[in-house]
Amino acid sequence: MKKKMILAVLALGIFASSCSSDDDNTSSVNSNLTLNLDGLEALGDDFVYEGWIIVDGSPVSTGTFSSVDFPQTFNVNSEQLAMATTFVLSIEPAVDSDPAPAATKILAGDFSGTLASVNSNGIVADFSTSTGNYILATPTDVDDTNEESGVWFLDNSSGSAVAGLDLPTLTDGWKYEGWAVIDGTPVSTGTFTDPTLADDNAATSVFKGDAGNGPDFPGEDYLQNAPAGMTFPTDLRGATIVISVEPVPDNSPTPFTLKPLAHVVPEEASVRTTISMEVGPVSVISGTVTKS
Template sequence: MKKYLILLFAAAGFIFGGCEYFENSDTRSISQLEVNLSGLPAIPDTMTFVGWFDNDDGDPVKAFTLDADANGNLVYSTTSEPLQHLQNAQIFNVTIERKAVLNDSDFVPSGRLILSGRFKLGNASLAFAETVNNFSAYSDSAVFNLSTPTDGPNTNELSGVWFVDSLNLPAGPIAGLYLPALLSGWIYEGWVEVGGVFLSTGRFISASSPDNFSGYSGSGAKYNYPGEDFLNNPPAGVTFPLDLSNAKVYVSIELDNGEDSGQAPSYKIFEATIPSGAQSGVTYPLQLSSPNLPGGVVKITVDLLE
């Protein structure tokens, strides 16, 4: 007698929930494996997305290699996935890999992890979703200030954005962002938008340390937190210094490609509009955005033989 077990893994944000492998020695084959992912980032033509069955103690097994479409969607299905992969799997990952190494004998997942989830036992139809980075828990403490520390005090103060709080404390400012650690392969980035042009304040892993970019700042000492003064080397169409009144401020999540800054935000998690008549030394709040983060569904239909 055949029974059909459908294991459904649903994704929200960066993680889709999974299913602990079931224990049934009479199980023989997988009827169908279906993968539907959306919101994937644009990547170079030399790279692609790879799905993996994984576990805590063994080696990962490649499930698929496929490019996403122009809208960031990826659809994959097969009717011949070996059951051994599911029996041993505790985790399902999606990574970004270089196409040049896909056929190497020692090919293993890189650190560019996009989606990951743990399998959880279920029968019939099981849906489990887990969001690793619940940024709503951090939105109440997300703030920024306008200041330009790298050109001295009281000079062009409305031409810099720093993610700090309490700018006027005798001991100096404190962190204006408290953020969770991101999955491997991702990094935070700050932005201002002026006249439709995005200006990066730099990429950072920790909101309690400086970011990786100082391309627009002056020669003076900067705050020990993420931010940027917009004083030098303006891009085309922008004139420095700025008056950032009415400009927009963002914090985003970006694919970490080793660059110190990007061209435009990918996944905005916090945002704010600087008011008209803005002032330096005033702490302005950031609001939670609603980014279309990567996500997806993996559906595995299994034949159980008794």
């Protein structure tokens, strides 16, 4: 069944040029498609969710929506809905001149009769075995009195620094992002796709010190140019460290709903010492899609 779903999802890209919408259907007879999804968050003004059914290997739009209150019901061509084998949900620009599905697909599942159980595992990634470690340190300056003001996703427990994050490879349309939630405000550590390498803002961060980019792993020093209402250097003890999964392009400057790893830094945490993360608040989005 999983192989069938994956092949159908691939068809969203391979057969994108043949996608259609309800307006293109030759029959005016419609049936209901009801979505009952758990874990989605509002995307703001610039993006919407769009549903797709796979019919004869090609994607057919079932309509867009922005509300995340469910259930929601859509009218879909009856013949096409009866033939649909898979449902997929994507994130699309609110003003979208491309009729094909975007790369950012968030849910998928095969129909068994009239019901499809959908989730983000596979279509985004399966985070069930994800683990994470980090240290508090500020390696981008020469001051050793503010080490609690930086977070780096590495493990130095063996005496040598190695990658601190064990995360699955994301599908196209997604990136990881690290965060420190300081007094309730999330501040990014940067985005990345490979947890064994430096993140995307390693050389451009405005928060780091002036002594270099730091270790070749994701992380950040909060030393200067603090956002409004904050003061850097800071003390990350008591803050929450988060790894989120973000759509590309990103819909918001705050963390997206998928957060597979998180951890509250202990008040007594030692600097330059490996600290283990825990399972995050949302590691899978799921729900049901019903034909009627």
